[in-house]
Amino acid sequence: MPDELTAAQRRAVAELVRVWPVADELARRFTAAGHQLYLVGGPVRDALLGRLGNDLDFCTDAHPDQTLKALEGWAEATWETGREFGTIGAARRGLRCEITTFRADAYDGVTRNPTVQYGTSLTEDLRRRDFTVNAMAISLPDHQFTDPYGGLGDLAQRLLRTPGTPEESFGDDPLRMLRAARFVSQLGFSVDPPVRSALRDLAGDLRRITAERIRDELTKLLCGDDPVAGLRLLVDTGLADQCLPELAGLRLEIDEHAQHKDVYEHTLTVVRNAVSYEEDGPDFILRMAALMHDVGKPATKAVGPDGRVSFHHHEIVGARMTRARMKALRFPKDVTAAVSKLVALHLRFYGYGRGEWTDSAVRRYVTDAGDLLPRLHKLTRSDCTTRNRRKAAGLAADYDALEERIARLQAEEDLAKVRPDLDGNAIMELLGIPPGPAVGKAWQHLKELRLEHGPLARDEAEAELLAWARREGLTPPAGPAGE
Known part of the structure; x- marks a missing residue:
């Protein structure tokens, strides 16, 4: 671990050099007014990981009015949207700074909203944070590192622990449980066994969280570098039962003759495949469609006289279920419509290889997909998870042929703008x-x-x-x- 820590410290120095001028300028104004200022939380963690952005979080013993006074004549802009929670925002030289008064909040155990209480010490403030890797601070302008809960060691091990007990942390704010899954996806962290146990025991507390906040965390999780790891944690701990029950529902009981594949594992593979097809960063609509494409299977499962399992029309049922879940989570209507449409269309391609598609069928395929066609191509290819190499190669060749045929017809007829011949x-x-x-x-x-x-x-x-x-x-x- 010492080698990892040394490397992390070197990364932090390289990252922080860029922001020191602005941070130190700000600190000198607070010091002159008799206050303390610390760079804290996510920016310290991200600097150690070599991924510091332009958003900086600070904590201070100054109260909001005192913070605003210290910012006068220095900040290019200020905002007070977080004032209720002791936070004042400021912009300077392309950096966004949020400065929050030390907190020692009390929670009612019913909502995630605290009764805001200002604290008096840095250590007290750090203890109320979600994980040890977010409970490190650097004093300004003298750059002294503070790590009372072992966050640096946990960061070196990519381990999520809580500063206090997990029950205390998640009981205060259940949204932190989803943040754990998000950090697994985004940062490649693992979860400390006591944290995992608390996730299972307290999963039901997610009912205290608003749909919008759950939506935002799920979106960040799904757009992480390894969404499958985060999704597995949701299912394994029961969190998915509370916020995305359709995912947990994919773990169908395998029939005694094993006539169908494990739908849950297949779905995770499709998500991973979809990520591999992305070209310009995370595509939430594609990833969400990959995640939801088979959610209609449990409701449509049937076993025939020969013992074979079928899921007739599961794409239609799945599209309806997808719409309902995304509506419940308050996703924008256009995003919900796009994901649901991809789920409804994801099976349309199968059967093309039998040679039954006319040019008319190809035109309809393109017209029905509309501007989602590039994503539909990726989703359909991602859905091929068979281990039979000959079958996989055949499906890939069929889809290559379909794309070539679409390109030919598009060149001839501009299918993207199909209109009647008379207006x-x-x-x-x-x-x-x-x-x-x-x-x-x-x-x-x-x-x-x-x-x-x-x-x-x-x-x-x-x-x-x-x-x-x-x-x-x-x-x-x-x-x-x-x-």
Whole structure:
């Protein structure tokens, strides 16, 4: 461990040199006013990990009014949105600084909101933090390192422990349990056995947390470097039962003949595969679709007379379940719609290799996916987890062929902008009808023809429209066009 600690300290020095000028300037103003100032928490941890960003957290014995006074003439901007909790924000030279008065909060055990009480010492403040790796501080401007709870050693071991007892920490704020899973995903940490036990025992306390805060932690977890490790911790400790029960529900009982794969393990593999297909950083919509793509299987599981297991229409059921869960967690409507649509479409490709798809089917596949098509490509490829190399190679070749066919048709027809060959104005003029439902029905009919047959010449489109109008009982105007 000493070698790891030395390396961490070297990384910290290299990272902190960048922010010392601003931090020390700020500290000198607090010192001149008779106050203490410490860089604390996540920034100290991240500096030791070599990943310090532009957000700096400080703690001080100064109260908010005193902090604001010290910032006068120095901060380029200040904000007081966290004043209720003793926090004042400030910006300087591209850095965002949040300065919080020492805290010694009391919790009611019912909500996660504390009764804010200002503390008097750094050690007391550090004890109320979630994990030891977030309970380290550096005094400013003299740069003395303070680590009363062994955070540096835990950081070297990538271990999550709590400064006090885990029961005390999670009882104060149950959201910290999800933060543990998030740090496992983001930072590659493991969980101390007493912490893991407390996660199991106190999982039900997540009911005290608002849906929005749970959503934010799950989003960060899923976008971490190793989301599968974080997801496993949620399921193994029972936390998933409280916030994402569909995931825990994937652990189906394997039938005695083992006629289907372990859906839970398959899902985690699909998530890992989806991560490998990303090109520009974490894609939450893709990862969430990978996570939820098979959640409809438990509800649709059936065993046939031959003992074979089936999950008919699980993609439709899964899309509905995905919508309901994401709505409950207060995800934005557009994000929910995108993820649900990918879940609904993820099985559409299977069967393509039998050679039954016409150009019309390919057009519909592209049109139905819309701007989600690139993600659908990745999700479909991620869903191939078979260990049968011949089968895997066949599926990959089939999808290669489908993508090549899509590219050819797109080049010929611009499938991303498929529209009927006649617009609404042309329809109204040709049929002699005013705006209304009939125009929409005609437009949809022409779009179906466009998908089925590809682009039509103008006279062909007009003839098809007139024929449709006659079948619908609409009488086209007399004249050359209607003859």
